[in-house]
Amino acid sequence: MLRYLVTIDGHEYDIEMEYRAEGFDVSLNGKKRKVIQYKLGESRSLLLVDGQSHEVDVRGGCLDSSKIIFMQGQEIPGQIEDYNLAQLRKTAGMTTAAAIDRTVRAPMPGLVVEVKVAKGDSVTKGQPLLVIEAMKMENIIKAQGDGTVKEIYVEVGKSVEKAGKMLEFE
Amino acid sequence: MKRSIRKILIANRGEIAVRVIRACRDMGLTSVAVYSEADCTAYHVRLADEAYLIGEALSSESYLVHDKIIDVAKKSGADAIHPGYGFLAENATFAQRCADEGIIFIGPSPKTIAMLGDKIQARRAAIEANLPVVPGAEIDAANVHKALETAADVRFPILIKATAGGGGKGMRMVEKAEEFEEAVKRASSEALSAFGDGRVFIEHFLQRPRHIEIQILCDHHGNCIHLGERECSIQRRHQKLIEESPSPFVTEKLRQEMGEAAIKIARSTGYVGAGTVEFMVDQEGHYYFLEVNTRLQVEHPVTEMVTGFDLVREQVRIAEGDVLGYDQSDIRFSGHAIECRICAEDPEQGFVPSSGVLKNYRIPSGPGVRVDSGVVIFSEVPVYYDPLIAKLIVWGKDRDEAILRTRRALDEYRVSGLKTTLGFHQAVMDNATFRQGKLSTSFLAEEYPDNRFIQLDDTVRETAAIALALDKFLRARKIAVSNNSSSRRGDSNWKQFHRRKNLRNFGGSR
CATH class of the missing domain: 3.30.1490.20 (ATP-grasp fold, A domain)
Structure with missing residues (x-):
């Protein structure tokens, strides 16, 4: 039997799971569920949860604690941890949130049409940094806080990927 | 002036290129696709009879380059060019170039495109034709x-x-x-x-207006009819997301009035081809001329569903110099159609585009369901172009049936690998204000001020949690199994087969 702590959309689920010949015995926050799983190929599977049919696709690297579940036309992000480790972490008062990022990343893929700052400039919160054209619209990327521009990774006329590094603060 | 068209070059990509290629097939015509380096294996390239590479991914290096398109048209012997929408569809210079090269441009004359494409001139034309303007x-x-x-x-x-x-x-x-x-x-x-x-x-800026447009068809011989209206009020930042026909707001009298107004401006500007006259309509039912789109609209299928017309076929026939062959009294409307634009965008993040590979892609079908898709499974959605990947168009005998059926079709849709607007459309189909037909272009801002469209219910959340736990459990178990695989080796295939069969039986015993 394995026990996990799963977080979906801000809701925590304590899940215990055991394999039986006829399916999986699942306890979800203490509620018993009988789950049958059929592989549909790759990361997709058909789940019958107490007979209720759901097609799901769980995507993400095999060691990632954050994954994305595609189901019913929706993309649902979820986190999973070993239950006991999660309890330990909680009592130690740690969070899983990453350290504050000094890197400005593209919120969307697009084309850089304007870079409004130069290396070494000090900027204040809310100051426009770059203009990205994505799908017909120009979007102004503003500084999230005060700082000095350490490095600029993009050029006017070049495209950026979603979450691509654009600029770094000191 | 009758010129027959045998081969059409489609100067576009994505779902609209696919749509036009299908019409070519339906009419027994040969289709020629063009594609950029980002679209080498795109669906429209696979479906067309012929396909030619025209340059780098940026549309300014490929789909927008007049010389390259004309070159392919000549090389392939195409006698007409269909521009789709966007790109060169409303480019008078390109239309003129086609004329100069002796290639039929499927659309109105360069003069009409230039005049109606200039909003000031179009406005003037509307005032002269006695249409109300804002x-x-x-x-x-x-x-x-x-x-x-x-x-x-x-x-x-x-x-x-x-x-x-x-x-x-x-x-x-x-x-x-x-x-x-x-x-x-x-x-x-x-x-x-x-x-x-x-x-x-x-x-x-009109407060809470509706966006309602009239589809028109005009031939070279002075015949001009309208095919009723489309309501496109569900918009964000002036981009339409959901369209329907008929409008729940338009009465038979208003339809007739707006239809006549649309025909009036078409006649006064010498319009030829398929076109759309857009209006803003206030909550009292006053309508104001907005603009004329001199091309096939993204949302044209809702009109096709309620009138039975194939608008691309009509465009080709008109371009050949055919007479319409029907008049206004021949046009019949049946039922209700809704279109949802399925875009590679994240609605919850202010509809930012999302690009990548479609890891899973399965489209709905069944009664009353049509999907005009520009992608298939494993297609890559590049960053360079419009995020529209497909259109779901659903027909029902009335609006209520169309809404429920749209909801059903959206549930059947399977997409993974990209964020899409599927969940957004599900939310709108369930929205009480939408269901009552109380629409305006402020609908999204009023109903979803914080861009939160998706309300996950307990079942979905719980199932997602189980799916995630099961994924982890099976990986852990796989590692355990491979660690003592020697003890497993004794299992015959037959044993495994029966074990699996038993699992299936359990699932089927409901």
Whole structure:
């Protein structure tokens, strides 16, 4: 039997799971569920949860604690941890949130049409940094806080990927 | 003047290229696709009879280059070019070039495109044809002082639009005089980069209007009819997301009035081909001319579903010089159709585009369901183009049936690998205000002020949690199994087969 702590959309689920010949015995926050799983190929599977049919696709690297579940036309992000480790972490008062990022990343893929700052400039919160054209619209990327521009990774006329590094603060 | 068309080059990509290729097949014509380096294995390239590479991914290096398109048309022996929408669809210079090269451009004449594409001239034409227009004026972006005076006359809130524009590009809403200057500059710069023309004009912004448009068809012989209206009020930043026909607001009398108005402006401008006359309609039912789109619209299938017409076929017939062969009294409307634009966008993040590979893609089907898709499973959605990947068009005998059926079809859709607007559409189909037909272009801002569309219910959340736990459990178990695989080796295939069969039986015993 394995026990996990799963977080979906801000809701925590304590899940215990055991394999039986006829399916999986699942306890979800203490509620018993009988789950049958059929592989549909790759990361997709058909789940019958107490007979209720759901097609799901769980995507993400095999060691990632954050994954994305595609189901019913929706993309649902979820986190999973070993239950006991999660309890330990909680009592130690740690969070899983990453350290504050000094890197400005593209919120969307697009084309850089304007870079409004130069290396070494000090900027204040809310100051426009770059203009990205994505799908017909120009979007102004503003500084999230005060700082000095350490490095600029993009050029006017070049495209950026979603979450691509654009600029770094000191 | 009758010229027969045997081979059509489609100067476009994505779902609209697929749509036109299908019409070619239906008419027994040969189709020629063009593609950029980002689209080598795109669906439209796979479906066309012939396909030619025309350049790098950026559309300014490929789909927008007149010389390259004309070159392929000549090389392949195409006698006509269908521009789809966007790209070269409303480019008068390109239409003229086609004419000069002896290639049929499937659309109105270059003169008509130029005139109606210029919003100031189109407005003037509408006033001359006695169509009501929204108060507005042209401004000089370089002279902000003077522009601000004009703005005060037109009355805030104000909409700034690109004179040469379309599709919401370069468009800005300004509520107060203080925001005016920055907005004019930004709109003008966007217009300049998008259309090579920085001119802008301003219009009084109507409160909570509906966007309703009339589909028209006009031949070379002076025949002109309308195919009723489409309501496209569900928009965000002037981009339509959901369209339907008929409009739940339009009465038979209003339809007739607006239809006649549309035909009037078409006749007065010598319009030939399929076109759309757009109107803003206020909550009292007063309608105001907005613009004429001299092309096939994204949302044309809802009209096809309720009239039984194939609009691309009609476009080709008209371009060949055929007579329409029917008049207004022959047009019949049946049932209700809704279109949802399935875009690679994240609605919860302000609809930012999402690009990548479609790891899973399965489209719905069944009664009343049509999907015009530009992608298939494992297609890559590149960053360079419009995020529209498919359109779901659903027909029902009335609006209620169409909404429920749309909901069903959306549930059947399977997409993984990308964020899409599927969940957004599900939310709108469930929305009480939408179901009552109380629409306006402010619908999304009013109903979803914080961009939160998706309310996950307990079942979905719990199932997602189980799916995640099961995924982890099976990986852990797989590692355990491979660690003592020697003890497992004794299992025969037959044993495993029966074990699996038993699992299936358990599932089937409901």
